[in-house]
Amino acid sequence: NAGVTQTPKFQVLKTGQSMTLQCAQDMNHNSMYWYRQDPGMGLRLIYYSASEGTTDKGEVPNGYNVSRLNKREFSLRLESAAPSQTSVYFCASSDLTGGGDEQYFGPGTRLTVT
Amino acid sequence: AQSVAQPEDQVNVAEGNPLTVKCTYSVSGNPYLFWYVQYPNRGLQFLLKYITGDNLVKGSYGFEAEFNKSQTSFHLKKPSALVSDSALYFCAVRGRSGGGADGLTFGKGTHLIIQP
Numbered sequence: 001n002a003g004v005t006q007t008p009k010f011q012v013l014k015t016g017q018s019m020t021l022q023c024a025q026d027m028n029h030n031s032m033y034w035y036r037q038d039p040g041m042g043l044r045l046i047y048y049s050a051s052e053g054t055t056d057k058g059e060v061p062n063g064y065n066v067s068r069l070n071k072r073e074f075s076l077r078l079e080s081a082a083p084s085q086t087s088v089y090f091c092a093s094s095d096l097t098g099g100g101d102e103q104y105f106g107p108g109t110r111l112t113v114t
Numbered sequence: 115a116q117s118v119a120q121p122e123d124q125v126n127v128a129e130g131n132p133l134t135v136k137c138t139y140s141v142s143g144n145p146y147l148f149w150y151v152q153y154p155n156r157g158l159q160f161l162l163k164y165i166t167g168d169n170l171v172k173g174s175y176g177f178e179a180e181f182n183k184s185q186t187s188f189h190l191k192k193p194s195a196l197v198s199d200s201a202l203y204f205c206a207v208r209g210r211s212g213g214g215a216d217g218l219t220f221g222k223g224t225h226l227i228i229q230p
Binding site for chain 1: 123156157222
């Protein structure tokens with residue numbers, strides 16, 4: 001099993017450009033998440049999807065949109081990138097049968113917006 | 115709102131000595147608590163979790179953590195540190211309300227440095 005995969009690994013955008021970060025999991029998990037990691041701030045939840053067909057905002061959703069394409073895939077879109085969105089983005093998934101299930105993380109996408 | 119505090123940005127320990135990485139939390143009701151480790155340029159790896167039951171939880175790579183409800187703490191411990199334990203460690207919490215499908219709330223992370 002590949003676990004959680006993310007593409008691309010690195011990306012440089014100019015302010016105002018758009019892009020989509022892709023995430024897929026092969027563990028048949030119900031729930032998927034997008035976090036951003038900034039130095040000294042830990043990870044902050046952007047959006048999550050409790051199950052196929054549902055998405056909800058997390059702590060820092062502004063400037064982002066998501067799509068739960070199917071049970072495996074959960075994409076994150078930046079419509080008009082801003083320098084404040086320079087960050088490392090992590091996708092995660094969990095089975096969430098009872099709330100106490102751990103999340104499994106992808107390797108991350110390092111995004112720089114100039 | 116739930117929150118996690120990791121009061122130390124960095125912890126330095128000599129190889130072979132015991133280590134402790136501190137974590138306190140705030141959440142309504144009983145928590146789910148987690149520890150993750152991140153090596154440079156990698157994603158987060160799950161170490162251990164507390165759901166219910168025994169307050170001492172054992173996890174991967176010889177790590178353990180003690181849940182203390184009265185002090186709202188979940189400190190990570192290891193009896194004998196290895197140089198390979200050097201990494202960034204995150205404590206995380208999820209409350210038990212709202213169906214549990216929402217994400218984790220993470221602390222800011224603690225750099226653990228094990229000196230040979």
